[in-house]
Structures are given as structure tokens and as C-alpha cells.
Amino acid sequence: MADSATSVRPVTAPEIAARKGSGTPIVMITAYDAPTARVVADAGADVILVGDSVANVVLGYDDTLQVTVDDMVHHVAAVARTRPRPLVVGDMPWLSYHVSVPDTVQNAARLVRVGAGAVKLEGGRKRLDHVRAIIDAEIPVMGHLGLTPQSVHALGGFKVQGRDLEAARAIVDDAVALADAGCFAIVLECVPDAVARLVTDSIAVPTIGIGAGRHCDGQVLVFHDVLGLEDRTTPKFVRRYAELGTDARTALAAFAADVRQGRFPSSDETYHAADTVADEIARYGQTSAGADPVADAPRSGGGEPRSVGAGHSA
Numbered sequence: 194m195a196d197s198a199t200s201v202r203p204v205t206a207p208e209i210a211a212r213k214g215s216g217t218p219i220v221m222i223t224a225y226d227a228p229t230a231r232v233v234a235d236a237g238a239d240v241i242l243v244g245d246s247v248a249n250v251v252l253g254y255d256d257t258l259q260v261t262v263d264d265m266v267h268h269v270a271a272v273a274r275t276r277p278r279p280l281v282v283g284d285m286p287w288l289s290y291h292v293s294v295p296d297t298v299q300n301a302a303r304l305v306r307v308g309a310g311a312v313k314l315e316g317g318r319k320r321l322d323h324v325r326a327i328i329d330a331e332i333p334v335m336g337h338l339g340l341t342p343q344s345v346h347a348l349g350g351f352k353v354q355g356r357d358l359e360a361a362r363a364i365v366d367d368a369v370a371l372a373d374a375g376c377f378a379i380v381l382e383c384v385p386d387a388v389a390r391l392v393t394d395s396i397a398v399p400t401i402g403i404g405a406g407r408h409c410d411g412q413v414l415v416f417h418d419v420l421g422l423e424d425r426t427t428p429k430f431v432r433r434y435a436e437l438g439t440d441a442r443t444a445l446a447a448f449a450a451d452v453r454q455g456r457f458p459s460s461d462e463t464y465h466a467a468d469t470v471a472d473e474i475a476r477y478g479q480t481s482a483g484a485d486p487v488a489d490a491p492r493s494g495g496g497e498p499r500s501v502g503a504g505h506s507a
């Protein structure tokens with residue numbers, strides 16, 4: 194069932210494009226399922242990116258190359274089912290836009306059909322034909338330049354990009370080409386801030402940075418990084434606003450200890466039959482076990498079954 198926020202009009206790609214120069218930076222945060230989407234939407238983000246980083250932070254892979262269109266459809270659909278106010282951008286996974294142009298458009302359409310309002314793909318001039326074809330099919334495209342994790346092998350690892358003049362100029366030229374092709378925004382990942390500034394000043398659509406410094410029109414971080422759920426590695430550009438991984442381990446260890454020490458569940462966390470019924474049940478059990486039906490009957494309070502939380506019924 195759709196969330197209660199169904200009446201909220203979602204942010205659109207043209208609205209994000211129009212934020213260029215507004216003075217209020219765009220906030221984009223990743224999410225991969227319904228609960229994370231609700232948290233990101235409630236926090237007031239402008240854009241939810243269903244990133245292929247799902248590979249690393251949710252699915253346990255070491256890189257994003259393992260993620261398929263089917264995987265992305267599954268996660269975009271889960272996010273979109275919450276009908277969030279932020280624009281939902283679905284990441285196109287590796288090889289979904291590298292082969293034929295018709296297949297590229299069909300793959301983008303699959304993400305839109307399950308609720309994405311736009312798609313994102315990595316690469317610049319090399320991918321222009323594919324970018325144009327998706328835009329031609331009326332699907333807004335967000336570009337992604339700098340460190341493009343799907344090119345990890347070609348780049349020789351996860352490294353800062355655009356460190357020399359030639360590489361910096363190539364990123365600017367790619368950004369100009371993507372903007373000219375009609376991309377509504379461009380992610381800049383792991384580039385020096387001087388490069389991000391030049392790109393931002395060179396194009397008429399917003400740049401959204403991650404590890405690209407402050408001279409961008411917006412910022413994006415990965416949900417699990419911001420909240421300390423992915424705490425195995427912390428890139429330089431991540432600021433952690435919570436330590437949910439630590440909090441979760443502490444909470445679950447407390448639960449385990451309570452179970453092992455007999456402290457969970459308490460009487461309040463237990464359904465009780467009415468006294469008379471409890472007596473009958475006890476008598477029945479003891480009769481069938483050959484014991485005294487009355488003497489050993491436990492006394493228990495009554496109680497109606499109660500709802501134990503959203504989506505659970507007694």
C-alpha cells in the first residue's frame with residue numbers, strides 16, 4: 194500500500210535544473226528501500242538517488258559492477274512505493290547503457306516504469322548518443338563525471354580525478370557536452386574543488402558534488418556513510434552525523450543479553466488469556482500430562498491482542 198504522503202506533489206527534474214543559481218544548494222541523499230526512502234524524505238532532501246552504491250552498502254559487493262538492471266528495478270520500486278516528495282533518480286548500472294542505444298532506452302524506461310522521475314549514468318562525451326536517446330524518449334538524465342566507479346578497472350582504482358590541467362579540461366568539456374545534450378544536473382565525484390568550481394561556472398545546470406568541495410550547486414552523500422551504518426571505511430569527504438552502526442550493535446547486544454538472562458519478554462510484552470480461559474488451558478494441559486489440573490494452574494491476567502507496530506497485527 195502506498196504511504197500516507199500520496200498527496201504530496203513530487204519534485205521534478207526541471208525544478209532541480211531551475212535551482213541553478215538560486216543560492217540554496219540542492220540536497221541529494223541515497224536510499225535503497227522503503228524505510229531509508231522515508232527517512233530521507235522526512236529529512237527534507239530534494240532528491241533521492243537510488244544509487245548503484247546499493248552494491249557496496251546493501252548487497253555486500255566490493256564494487257558496483259555486480260549490480261544489474263533487475264537489481265536496480267527492485268530497489269527503485271521499493272523507494273518509489275513510499276511516494277516520496279523528493280525526486281527519485283534511478284542509477285543505470287554498468288552495461289545497461291554501454292551496448293546498443295535501443296537497449297539503453299529500454300533499460301532507462303524500466304526504471305521510470307517502477308517510479309523513477311529521472312535516471313543517472315556515468316561518463317561524458319563517450320556516452321552522448323545514449324544520453325541523447327534517453328532524453329529523446331522524454332526521460333530526464335543526470336550525468337556523473339570525475340570518479341566514475343563503474344570505470345574502476347579502466348581508471349586503475351578509486352582515485353581522485355582531474356588532478357592535472359589536461360584531465361581537468363576533459364572533465365569540463367564532458368560537462369559542457371552533457372549539459373548541451375540536455376542533462377538536467379551533473380554529479381561530480383572526487384575531483385579537486387578548483388575543477389568543480391570551473392565546471393559549475395561553465396554550465397547552466399546544477400552540479401551536485403561528492404568529494405568535490407563546496408563550489409557545487411548541491412551535495413550528495415550515501416545514506417549509510419552519513420549515518421555511520423557503513424563504518425568499515427570512511428572516505429575523506431564523508432561527514433558522519435550519527436553512529437547508527439555502533440548504536441545498532443549496542444541495542445542488539447542488549448536484546449541478546451535480555452533473552453539469555455530471561456529478561457525478555459516481560460509480562461507487559463506478552464499476550465494473556467482471560468483468567469478463566471487460562472485456568473481451563475492449564476487444567477487441560479495438566480490432565481493430558483496426568484498432573485493435578487487445579488493446583489498447578491498459573492494465574493494470569495486477561496488482555497486483548499494488541500497491535501505491536503506498523504504492519505504487525507496480533
Ligand code: KIV
Pocket residue numbers: 223242243244245246247284380382403413415
Ligand atoms: O551510486 C551512488 O551512490 C552514486 C553517488 C556516489 C553519487 O552514484
